[in-house]
Amino acid sequence: MKRTWFVLSVLLVLAVLLAACQPAATPAPTTVPTQPPAEPTKPVESTKAPEATQPAQPQEFVFGMLLVGPYNDHGWSEAHYNAGLYVEQKVPGAKMIYIDKVNSADRPGTTPEQLAEDLVSKGAKLVIFNSDDMKDGAEAFAKAHPEIIVIHASGDGAWKEGKNYRGLPNLGNVMGRMEYGKMIAGCAAALTTKTGQIGYLGPLINDETRRLAAATYLGARYCWSEYLGKDPAQLKFKVTWIGFWFNIPGVTSDPTQVADDFFNSGYDVVISGIDTTEALAEAKKFQGQGKEVRAIPYDYIGACKEGEEVCLGVPYFNWGPMYAKYVQEAIAGTWKPSWDWVGPDWNDINNPDTSHVGFVKGAALSADASAQLDKFISELAGGLNLWKGPLNFQDGTPFLKEGEVATDFQVWYLPQLLEGMEGQSVSQ
Amino acid sequence: MVRTSSRWTNFVFQLLAIVLALAFTSLVMVLAKANPLEAYRNIVVGSLGSINKFSDVLVAWVPLLLATSGLLVTYTAGLWNIGVEGQITLGAIFTTWALRVLQDSTLSPGLIIVIGFLSGALGGMLWASVVAFLRIYGGVNEIFGGLGMNFVATALTIWLIFGPWKRPGIGSMSGTEPFKETLWLPTFAGLRISPWSLVIGIIGIAVIYILLQGTYFGLKLKAVGRNRRAAFLLGIPTTQYMWAAFLLCGLFAGLAGAVQVLGVYHRLIPSISSGYGFLGMLVAMLINYQPAWAAPVAMFFAALNIGSIQLPIVMKLDSTLSGVLQGALVLAVLLMDGVRQRLLRRR
Known part of the structure; x- marks a missing residue:
């Protein structure tokens, strides 16, 4: 028994040393938002990360989503998940990765900011936090990762006139006028x-x-x-x-x-x-x-x-059009933080391309x-x-x-x- | 019994247990139409693939190791301290309490953090002492007492978060208002792991190792655990030793809770124990209560927890798969131990 664990621990230590020997990049914020940051979290095997040098060409843009509930909850989280699929459909090159059940009861020992980093290590350059309960996590993550665009759905951290304005250059909010x-x-x-x-x-x-x-x-x-x-x-x-x-x-x-x-x-x-x-x-x-x-x-x-x-x-909620807008702006490099409280399109509250809030x-x-x-x-x-x-x-x-x-x-x-x-x- | 059988037979049986656990987990994945090898690869990359990932593993490792350390003491005394979860929670509550009282005082942040740790240890011991009291004087089995106290601890946490300690105007499952950053355990730059929590975890397991393997206290505790009556007849004050075991475990569990508050969440959240108490019980069972293996095996379990987060991202698999593997490992090891003892007895 001792030997088994000895071998295992040696392997573990070796793996750790190998990982530690990778050149760690400086965490300084990069000024070009489309440039993938040379963050040390990127796994060596990843071949998916785009080498974003020519933003004009339709290339892969990975955006991440943290869903508070199961992606198929027939409710809040599924509405977000479907919006992600909408973005993939409407914005050329857009690709969604997500983690669902992001709450301390379902994923003990994790924090939203830690899970967001997991998404970033898989190439995400824009991360959507989909719950009010992730406010602390979204803000901590935005502070620690100035190169990543953070959208906190339902929050007010980017509302200049609001009570909780944080003024972070990479944190935006969106909510529907439900x-x-x-x-x-x-x-x-x-x-x-x-x-x-x-x-x-x-x-x-x-x-x-x-x-x-x-x-x-x-x-x-x-x-x-x-x-x-x-x-x-x-x-x-x-x-x-x-x-x-x-x-x-x-x-x-x-x-x-x-x-x-x-x-x-x-x-x-x-x-x-x-x-x-x-x-x-x-x-x-x-x-x-x-x-x-x-x-x-x-x-x-x-x-x-x-x-x-x-x-x-x-x-x-119909989050798709707003998320598509953010992703497009992120790709073009024109995204700016904003607090968006978006109402229905009164011409047709059930228009999937224009109305953020609807009633069937x-x-x-x-x-x-x-x-x-x-x-x-x-x-x-x-x-x-x-x-x-x-x-x-x-x-x-x-x-x-x-x-x-x-x-x-x-x-x-x-x-x-x-x-x-x-x-x-x-x-x- | 374990000592007398040859090292090689043991090795083979342990290996078989691991193979069995892996085979079972792989089977589950195949049934879920997933590639097991890819899943294992993702777990490894997701836990050891970068220094950030590894630091997250360490963040989970420290409280898990502390809980395991405490449990080794009660196991040695022959006690199933299932109440360790509640003891972690109470540690977290006491730490939060101390910080809330002192955060606006003139004390230096370092001192407040130290007081936070001490309060956490106290909280864990207090909760353990209830179970100990029920066990020793009330004849209530520590498993039932512990379970009950776990429920009370959870209810207390929820009540505090949605009641007296709620955020201004709102109660939120995301917990109490986070403490200001000066009261966070300082971390290595850019990482989430604090050198101080590492130090506490390592000192903790070292103390337990020495205590159990190198002192008369440890030896006598073992005697109490093996045969309480015989130990008593030989002049060991078994009541005191059981008290000591419970209180020590509570102390370590409380420290784990303090680490969760000071170093991980920086506030009280509803599931502050993160299940490290129950996971610690698995670790302790898996290592057959030998302190020397607590650190690497707890590390392995922590790595499984962190690495398995990759599964839903990359493979759309549920990350509770790591729990399947952990449970399967413990069961397989216990099973193989039984098989080995049967076979050896026959010879």
Whole structure:
């Protein structure tokens, strides 16, 4: 036994020495962004790394993606993954590499910045961090690798007027104005509910999730009162947070259980704010037992597929066009950091090449509701703004005065849920 | 029993075990329609292919080695300290606590870091002492006590991160607010590994090696582990020795947690132990509790963990494959040990 391990350790040490003897390049930032940095992380065997000297020719440009969930989660991460495929299709030479399940529960002992370096060592020159929870990692990585373009989806580190502006020359942000998608979802729910009770399956509590839940409520309340002519006070809207973007057994509340609780206590429409499709699956189950319930999933254009018969539709992200733009700019050397909060293309919110946010209707949406929903969408397209006073916070303090319209800053950093919503505003 | 059989027979059986484990893992890959050789090559390149990769292996190696070191003590005493995970977590919590209290004080960052380490060790010992108390005075098997305390430790972490220690305005699975960089363990330039954590890991295993192989304490602990009653009748205060074993393991686990906070994550995150406690148990079993092999085998396991990250990038394989290989190795070694003992007995 001793000998075995002796031999093994000698081999290990040899391999380490060999690796250490490779000429280590200076980590100084290179001034030409298209030049592949001579970083010491590049494996010797790699033949894929392009020798970028003539940017005019269509050649391989590798971009990396860190996905917080599984690439096929039918939710947030799959929407990003599909956007990567879109980029490969639309930008000549673009090639995606990715790591999914980038979170400390699924990949113990790793950090996002470390995994990003793995992507860089495989040739990536632009890395997309796809979760709010990777903020620290994205920023640390951007600082340590000035030659790599970092896109942090859903963050605000590149927003000059924002609260967390970092001013890093290689860090950009992109987010969709999903508030619109959520308003449409809320409207669809309000037009459908028979009990007047809408449940919102929330992830964890932060600025983003608060404003999305609030937008859903605004859409629901508008259609409830304006289209159905009912009293807003009769609309119950409850948010239950599970603690994370998807179920982590033993760590988060079980979203299946939360959805069940909603359906069992009179909530007949559940709108999902999490990255996975438990709400829809449970609605399907309850429907099978003869209960008339509906659900609205989130994030991913194909999310309704798991339960067409109970799906009212899905608000989804379409990251492809923006990512294609960034990759094209990176190839051309014209990329500049920016904070992009991109809305739908109001000419056609489901145009795959122009609209960052969309809503596809589900089979369970009635014809009447569908027509009214179209009306709501055209009102939004015409400039209807639901972030308009008078609006109060959940605790009754005023948010917007009569006629006052919320700024981007006020919406992005919404500090509380709104009056009329049930559920926690701040994590305890 | 192990000592008497010839070195060569042992060697052959160990080799067989490795071949068996590799064969099993390869079979799993073939079933997943992947090329095993390419996968192994990717793991090697991904862990040893560059100095950066190797430094990441070391980052995983140090806490794993510390956990293994602690576990060697409890194993020697015949105790299955499965609560090591929770002890690592409590170490991390205590370190975070100390840093949160002291970060705005006038103390020098170096001193705060030292206090952080000491607090971590204390936290690990505290958690271990609960298991020890239940085991020694309550008759609760340390496996059940440990499991329970692991759950409590996880719940405590989550509560702290989403509760009292949450970031301003938000609770986030990404953990508490990161500490300022002056409170990070200094690293080699451009790498993530800190010379200080390396020093702690190496001193740690050296201390355990000397303690178990070269002192009366180690010898008596072995006696306690082999036959507690006989040891007691021979005049060894077995209760004290069991306490010592638990507390030492807790100390080392706590240090591992402190390294995770000070040198790796720079904050408290939900799964701060990174599973190094359970992995450390595998390492300890694989080396048949001989401290001399803790360092290389822990290194091998750490390399598997880091190298396997290549699998999803390059081959679209799930990186839990490294876990399959690690588990298969331990099972194969145990299996082969059993086979060897049966065969030798027959002769």
